[in-house]
Amino acid sequence: MKKPVAVILSIAALCHAASAAADPARDRQSILAMQGDYIVDFAFDETVLLQPGYERQAAMRSGGDETVIVVEDTPTKIVLQHILVDAKSGHVTKHWRQDxxxxxxxxxxxxxxxxxxxxxxxxxxxxxxxxxxxxxxxDAPRYCGTGRWDYAHGVATWTSDISWRPLPRREYTKRSDYNALSVVNRHTLTPNGWTHEQFNTKVLRTPDGTQVELAREFGFNDYVKTTEVDFKPARDYWQATAGYWAKVRAHWNGFLSKAPGLRLKTKVDGMAMIIPLFTQAGDVQAGKPVPDADIAKVFTDWVESAPSEHAGTADTVR
Known part of the structure; x- marks a missing residue:
């Protein structure tokens, strides 16, 4: 159905206002400011309970030592890779990535x-x-969010719109009463680093389209700069394996760069892909060759195109 002229003009006005206020160069510096070495605290608390008989779950607290490395930096795209290091043993774990x-x-x-x-x-x-x-x-997908950076009162903050994401690892191992999170994310630069706030709603989505909201949750991840942790093992790992992981990202991008998307044939823990990919990366770090065909086989075994969505349901992002 065609949009009324007034609606089209309103959209055009909004776009013009956003374009006039946008400062992508400044935004890039805000995103790049998230690189560095950090001590990270993770905290999640259920807040508002939305269903009769639902009991507030125990708060979750954890933390780690994490470095954030710039993988790609262009005027319109920045890729940041997070890598965990165990301070005592020096053990390295490739963690999440943000594009x-x-x-x-x-x-x-x-x-x-x-x-x-x-x-x-x-x-x-x-x-x-x-x-x-x-x-x-x-490097399997988790979630996306879209928003603008704001610099009111000298504070750099990016706030996303509402979007869907799967259960986090801390939840899917022990929860079966909900199957999706409706989320708003907020990133803020601070004098000591940066923070990631999550405004989560735990939702049971059913095949008929019904959505039952169980509870709201506030997540707070605090990245505090540190010089007390030796992150050389993480940097050495990335230097050795960056080329390998670039190939892995290219495989994922083949599914995620265009509709319809992808479906994983693994269990929800994803270990069927995590184990072989991490093993291959370990071989590369050790100087052993990993044929491209071996990487491709992991994807052939465990990833397929998503079912095509009906044209009427795929024209907007919630």
């Missing part, structure tokens, strides 16, 4: 069990905005 794209035309969204659909981002949402997409340790 930032300016005025992204599409993004992926967690649409069904083990399924991520690639959908257009409405022009009024993406104009002057950055889309952040977050990836699992294997």
């Amino acid at each position: 930032w794209v300016y005025q992204a035309p599409t993004r992926f969204e967690f649409s069904a069990d083990q399924t991520w659909s690639v959908r257009p981002v409405p022009v009024e949402a993406t104009h002057g905005a950055w889309t952040q997409c977050v990836y699992e340790v294997s």
Whole structure:
């Protein structure tokens, strides 16, 4: 159905206002400011309980030592890789990844069990905005969000729109009463580093489209700069394996760069892919060759295209 002229003019006005206020060069510096070495505290607390008889779950507290490395830096895209280091043993774990794209035309969204659909981002949402997409340790997709950086009162803050994401690892191992999170994310630069706030709603989505909201949750991840931890093992690992992981990202991008997206054939823990990919990366770090065909086989075994969405349901991003 055609949009009324007034609606089209309103959208055009919004886009013009966003474009006039946008400062992508300043935004890039804000995103790049998240690189560095950190002591990280993770805290999650259920807040508002939304169903009769639902009992507030225990708060979660954890932490770690993590370095954030710039993998790609262009005027319209920045890729940041997080790597954990155990301070005592020096053991390295490739952690999550965040990609930032300016005025992204599409993004992926967690649409069904083990399924991520690639959908257009409405022009009024993406104009002057950055889309952040977050990836699992294997570089499998997790979630995306779109929003603009704001510098009111001298504080750099990016706030996303509402989007869907799967259960986090801390929850899916012990919860079966919900199957998706509806989330708003907020990143803020601080004098000592940066923070990641999560405004989560735990939702049971059913095949008939019904959504039952169980509870709201506030997550707070605090990244505090440190010079007390030796992150050389992490940097050595990345220097040795960056080329390998670039090949892995290329395989994922083959599914996530265009509709319809992908579906994972693994169990929800993803270990069927995490184990072989991490093993191959370990071989590369040790100087052993890993044929491209071996990487491709992991994807052939465990990843397939997502089912095509009905044209009427794929024209907006929630």
